[in-house]
Amino acid sequence: MLKLVAIAVMCSISVITMGQKRTDLQSSIARGKAVFENTCLACHQADASGVPNLAPPLIKTSFVLGDKTKLINIILNGLKDVEIDGERYDNPMPAFDYLTDTEVADVLTYVRNNFGNKAGVVKAEEVAIVRKSKKKE
């Protein structure tokens, strides 16, 4: 009986935690959407399809679904003269280092979980670490 109660308690705790996580993710995505619309949409477009030959799409590319540190660095430092999945894009991306750690995390989490993408959450702490290591250089 005690065992059963313990299991029930553990289950409900994990359900609550999962629920909390889901709410965190949803609110990060909601905040990230606003950052995307103010900061990214002009070049990457409302549907994230980009501009052929000028600005890359953010839909299922190896960059968007790939390494988080690399993505955080692109937002903080900008990007120039790069080939993405065999395509070249001629317009440079400026640095968006004025965005806060939370804003960078939110917009990356939004992009990685929208436009048909499915990739891991980016946390503000992860952005802070990348930003700090950049300053040391």
Added chain:
Amino acid sequence: MKKPSTILFGITAAAFSAFTYQPKEEELKLPSGFSAQVFASEVGEARHLTVTPQGNVYVKLAKLNNGSGIVYLQDADKNGKSEKRSSFGAYTGTGMAISGNYLYASSDEEIYRYVLDANGVVADPARPERIVTGLINRRQHASKSITLDNKGNIYVNIGAYANACQEKDRTKGSPGRMPCPILDSAGGIWQFNAAKLNQTYGDGKRYATGLRNVVGLDWNKQNDQLFVMQHGRDQLFQLYPELFDAKQSAELPAETMYAIKPGDNCGWPYVYYDQFQKKKILAPEYGGDGKKTGGDNVIDPTVAFPGHMAPNGLLFYTGHLFPERYRNGAFIAFHGSWNRAPEPQKGYFVAFVPFRDGKPSGEWEIFADNFAGTQNIQSPGQAQHRPCGLAEGPDGALYVSDDVKGTIYKITYRGK
């Protein structure tokens, strides 16, 4: 019993076709009496093109197609559809023009020419002469469009490798560089000798300056003068949200046509043209606020169009096939915008401006539309076709290239 089933089948077929109907590629919207044919399709990323006196077409490609950057499209039976194609030139680029017995082609750094034989065919595709070399290519606005006058000169656009000559390109809060050092080697039109080999900056002349990027340009034979179409600057709202809203930023600045005299300054990056105030406005990177004027030494545009529509082709029509009002007027291929987002995009059509005595004699109008295959374009990726280059055939037909699917359209006039 037989009859009803036939009727039923007919209704079903009609209903089915109503749901599956899609506009065909050649269904451009044109003024009454005009029609368009698909001269060729899937030629590659087709940029500028030119037509030989025999009615065959050379097209420059922005990406190699089977290792080649120039496509030759023949229409021997003159039915308006190319039945044979070949290709050569293992370099990408935009410029393509015929003058005298030569075909001129540009990469993003160089200009080449090929001898044409009596049939208008490139005699030795493997060995072009290199006319110009070492032109700056820093990716942004790198395409080198070309046109020729009737005195043995070639004109090439060298686009500015920046949006507004800021210390940090396209970066909010970054001021404009004073003076803008880009203008020494780019941001203008350079003139070279069309017959001299291996020329570079020192051999040429900066013919016009203060042009951010020109893709469409043409030598107007009636005026004996160079005309260019400038791509205006981007991102007024994104860079200066305190001065401009998204709607203003979608319309401003104007895409501008200039009639060029040697030495002219068109104002970039210091001023831009506001088509509503009809004034040259000081750029915000140089202390402007959307109202302060500037550029006393800067010429005014000949025609101002809505912002960001990306004029990639310009052609002064000299043929006799189209009705009289089109003679000596300007056709402009608008590639279509991206920098109007979040507002709907605009362009993706060929416009026309009537001219009389070398000056515009009326408002601009849309001539050929529906390249995109859809209205209300939100992002450029939604466009099925994007007009880029223009050329006139010996029969007076207008050829339009599309660099999405590589369709070459031939537009003719058959009357009412």
